[in-house]
Structure formats: C-alpha cells, structure tokens
Amino acid sequence: MITRGRSSSVFLAPVAAFVIAFLFLAMPARAQNVQVDLSSTFNVAGIFTTGTTFLGTSGMDNGNNCTPTAPYTNCPDAYSSNQLGLSTANPPTLTPPSLNVPFTFGPVNTVNCGPSTSTACTIDVVNLTASGVVITLPTDQQTIYSTLIILGTAVNGDHKGLVTAAYTDNSTNVFSQTFSDWCGFGSNQYESIAVGGISRINSNGTLNGATCNLYAYTYPLDYTKTLQSITLTDTDDSGESFALAITLKPPTYTINAATAAPASVIAGSQSTATVTVTPQPGYVGTITLSCSITPTIVSSSSATAPTCSLSPTSVTVTADETAPPTTTLTFSSTAQANAMLQRSSRVFYALWLPGLGLVGISLGSRSSLRKRLSGWLLLGMLLAVLISIPACVSVTHLGNVGTPPGQYTIVVTGIDTNDLSQASNGPGTTNTVAVIVTDK
Numbered sequence: 112m113i114t115r116g117r118s119s120s121v122f123l124a125p126v127a128a129f130v131i132a133f134l135f136l137a138m139p140a141r142a143q144n145v146q147v148d149l150s151s152t153f154n155v156a157g158i159f160t161t162g163t164t165f166l167g168t169s170g171m172d173n174g175n176n177c178t179p180t181a182p183y184t185n186c187p188d189a190y191s192s193n194q195l196g197l198s199t200a201n202p203p204t205l206t207p208p209s210l211n212v213p214f215t216f217g218p219v220n221t222v223n224c225g226p227s228t229s230t231a232c233t234i235d236v237v238n239l240t241a242s243g244v245v246i247t248l249p250t251d252q253q254t255i256y257s258t259l260i261i262l263g264t265a266v267n268g269d270h271k272g273l274v275t276a277a278y279t280d281n282s283t284n285v286f287s288q289t290f291s292d293w294c295g296f297g298s299n300q301y302e303s304i305a306v307g308g309i310s311r312i313n314s315n316g317t318l319n320g321a322t323c324n325l326y327a328y329t330y331p332l333d334y335t336k337t338l339q340s341i342t343l344t345d346t347d348d349s350g351e352s353f354a355l356a357i358t359l360k361p362p363t364y365t366i367n368a369a370t371a372a373p374a375s376v377i378a379g380s381q382s383t384a385t386v387t388v389t390p391q392p393g394y395v396g397t398i399t400l401s402c403s404i405t406p407t408i409v410s411s412s413s414a415t416a417p418t419c420s421l422s423p424t425s426v427t428v429t430a431d432e433t434a435p436p437t438t439t440l441t442f443s444s445t446a447q448a449n450a451m452l453q454r455s456s457r458v459f460y461a462l463w464l465p466g467l468g469l470v471g472i473s474l475g476s477r478s479s480l481r482k483r484l485s486g487w488l489l490l491g492m493l494l495a496v497l498i499s500i501p502a503c504v505s506v507t508h509l510g511n512v513g514t515p516p517g518q519y520t521i522v523v524t525g526i527d528t529n530d531l532s533q534a535s536n537g538p539g540t541t542n543t544v545a546v547i548v549t550d551k
Contacts, residue, residue, distance in 0.1 A: 143529045145252055146204075146215035147341070147357040149237055152244050157236030157353060159220040161193045162316045167226030170314060171236065171353060172266040172293075176321075177313040183227065186314045188266075190236075190355070192219040194309040194318070195325060205356070207262075207305040210327055211532055214262055214356035225314070237263075237354040239272055239345040246357070247340040253279065255393050256338050257534055258360035261328040262305050265290035265352045269297055272352050273344040274328065278336040286330050290352045294323040303327045325355065331535075334362050334391045362393040363534045364428065366400075366523050366542040371442065375547040378513045379446025384544045386421070386523050389435045390428045391534065396527040397427045400438055405520050415445035417514045417548065419521050442521055442546045444514035516550045 157171045166179060170187025177186035197203040197216055206213045217235025224232035237244055259276060269289055276284040291297040293311070296304055305327035310318040332338060338359070345352050367389055371382045388398055400421050408416035419442050426436035521544045525533050536542055 143361060144212055144531065145256070145359040145361070146213065147246060147248070147252075147359060148215075149217065149246065149354070149357060152237050152246055153217050153234040154244075155236045155238040155353065156220060156224070156232035156234050157189045158192050158195070158197075158216065158355070159189050159312055159316075161191045161312060161318060163220055163312075164223045164227070164314060164316045165189065165220065165225040165232050166314045168224075168232055168314070172311070172351075176311075176319040177315040177317065179314075180227070188311045188313060188319065190325065191310065191312040191318060192216075194312070195306055205306075207327065209303065210260065210305060211526075211530060212260060212358050212360065214260075214358050216356050223316075235355075237343065238350065239343045239352040239354065240350070241345050241348050243273075243275075243342045243344040244354075245340055245342050248338065252359075253337055253339050254361075255334050255336065256332050256359040256361055257334045257363050257391055259330045259332055259341065260358050260360065261330075261343075261354050262325055262356045263290065263328060263352070263354040264293040264324070264326050265349075266293055267349070267351050268292050269295070269299075270345070270349045270352045271347040273342075273346055274330060275342040275344070276330065276332055276338060277340045277342065278333065279339045280336060282333070282336065284330070284333060287346075288328060290328075291324075291326055293325070294321045296324055296326070301328050301330055303329065332359075334393065361531065362391040363531055364388055364390045364394055364398065364525070364527075365534050365536055365540065366525055367536065367540045368440065368521075368523055368542055368544045371440075371544050371546045374545065375549060376442075376444060377446075378444050378516065378548055378550055380444060382442045382546045384440045384442075384521075386438050386440050386542075386544075387435050388426050388428070388437070388525065390432065395428050395430050396529065396531065397425055398525040398527045398533075399425045400523060400525045402440060402521050402523050404442075405522070406517075408515060412511065414512050414515055417442060417444045417519055417546075419443070421523070440521060440523060440544060442519070442544070444548050445511075447513040447550070448511040513550075514548050516548050518545060518547045520545055 156168055159165060167183050168187055170189045172188040173185050174188050175185050176188060179186050197205050203216045203219055204213055218233050220232050222230060224230040269291055272288050272290055274286045274288055289299040291299060291302060304324050306325040308322055311321055311323050313319050343354055367387045369385045371384045373382055376382050402419040402421055404417055404419055408414060410416045421438045421440055423438055426438060523542050
C-alpha cells in the first residue's frame, strides 16, 4: 500500500505540471508596454547623480556654467538622475505621471569620471547622427505596436530630425521632428513635457539655475504591421539632439461614446448613452472603465451635483472577439427641493401711489359725489392691474435647487490590467457625452 501511494504521487506530479502549463499556454497573451534596449546605441555620457563630476567630457551641452580647471576651458552639462526622478534600481526606471508609461534608462554615473579623473564615464544617452542611429528590435520584440514614445531633447536651441519606424514588409512611417531646447519648450508636433521644471547638472557636480525639461515624443504606428527597427536621424547636422529612453505601446483600444438620449433633461431626470470599446487588431485584455463630469459641482445643502455611472464597469476583449464590447453610461440629475413662491416687496411700494391718491379722494370735500365715485372706480381698476403684474412676484428657493441648469460633459476613460491606457480617438469619434440640464 505504501509503495503504491508513493508511485501515484510520483505519477501525478508531472501530470499536474502539464495541466498547469497547458492552462497558461491556453490563456491569451496580455498586452504590455515594451522598453527598448538602447545600450548598443549609447554614444554619450549624459546622466549623472547630483554631486558627481565629469569635467573634460563632451556631456550634452558644452557650456560655461561652472569655473573649469586647467587644461579645460568649458563645463559640459547633463541631466541629473535625482532631478529626473529616476529609480535607484539597475537599470533605472521612470514612469512620468503625464504619460503613465514606464521607461528604462541607461546606467547612471554615480562616481566622478572623465578625463580629469582616472575613471571613464559610462555612456547612457543616444546622440542623434546625420547618418542615423538604427535601433533594431530583438526578434522576440518584433511584433505589432500602436505607439512609439521617445524621451529626449535638444540643446543649444531647437533642432531638426527624423524618426523612422520600419516594418518587416519594408514599409516605413517617417516623422519629421523639431526637438525643443531642454530649457525652452516649443510645443512642437508630437512633443510634450515628460518631466518639467528641473535643473541641469554642471560638470563640477552642482546644479545650475536654469529651469529645464525632458520631453516626450509620441508617434502613432501602423498597428497592422510588425515593427522591425527605429532610426533616429539628425537632419540639421547640429549633433545636439538626444534620446534617453524609448517605450513601445502594444495594440490598445479606443472608447467611443454615442449621443446621449435624451440630450436635454429636466433636473431630476436621467439620460443614457451606449459606449463602445473598440480594440485595435491584436489587443486582448480586461479594461476597467470610469467616468467623470465637468464642470464640477460641489454638492451642498443648496445644490446637488449630477452623477454618472457605467454598467458594466469593465469589459473583456478576447482573441476571438466577433463584436466590440459595450457598456451603458447613465447620467443622473437631481430635482429642486423645498422651493416656494414669495411676493416681492416691490408690490408694497407699487401700492403707495394709488394709496395716496385714494386718501386724497377721500379727503377732497369739495369734489362732487359723482367725481369721487369715478375716482374710486379708477383706483380699483389700477389696484387690480398692479396686483396681477408677474414682475412683482419672485420665486425664492429656500431649499436645495437640485442640479444647476447648464451643459455637462461626461468623459469616459479606461485602463486595462497592465495599465495600458486607451488610444486617442480617431476622426469622427469621441469618448465624451454632452447632456443639457434645464430647470423646467
């Protein structure tokens, strides 16, 4: 009995392992961001910890922000890893909140280096060249992607370049790019600030007073094709454009909202809209959805903010999806409460003149009876008209006015289980819904 028990255990172990492995293989691969390895193309030392010296190197900007020691006549600048907010991991990483995409950087120089020392600085930045720096993806990373994001900059002013994405079918996407000076954001096409308001590091290890940035360059890729390589080219022969990190976003999805029905509601009513999650080819995953409303109304005893909800709050895209999944957006407003009519004090003042006239008539002893009767009749008619004038009556809300009237915009956003955010909406589509609230 004991022998058979042990034999069964030995037999079941590989069977269980096979079943587990099969289950994992059967699960659809989930989309993830890919950090491109630039180590084979690094050609400049450009990232140092604050306090690290690198006198005598070319750095990134061969400036004059410190007092050099002989035989050196200038002081190159670079990025401070501390100012950038890089992690201390090896390799260092950064996820700029404005992008919500992780990036992997080259090794940071943490010890004094350069010609002024006996230690060579570690290269960790790509300096764009006129012939083009070619970054070929490893075979296992050659697949379809939706977006290419480069973290980089120019120095000594803005400079021109090209970013070329090449696919395995020999087709390309070519993006002409103006790179902003690291201390002068030009808001160029495809360009945004990834890390802003930071100081550069001087070659003597100190921070200079300039306020500078690290930029993100975001390019849409052809997500129907397999990406093979990326080429970074300096087209103005300046030698002053740089790339520090590159991340590729896999196929993702867009969120498309239909028109609200009804588009206008009385306070206290609801409106709904169908929201469609459209995956790009190759995307699979589960997306958690949320909504927000602008303008923002702060609920209080006098007003109540509108609300929005989604049902369901998440959708799953599978490899064999036949139709894009949908969810229902519901916009809810609140009706007025405890409103009451209140006569305006203007009615009281409006009655003073005819009242005084009435007194005059009653005191006019010399007037004939007929004239006084006519006066009484005229004043009565005047009083009836004055009392019935609508302008003299106002509505005072002594309670909650409910949802204030006006137009509200509901934004629907999504993020999948790997923090992969939605792609920008294409022409003719939107992830926003407009609803007008009226008070009657």
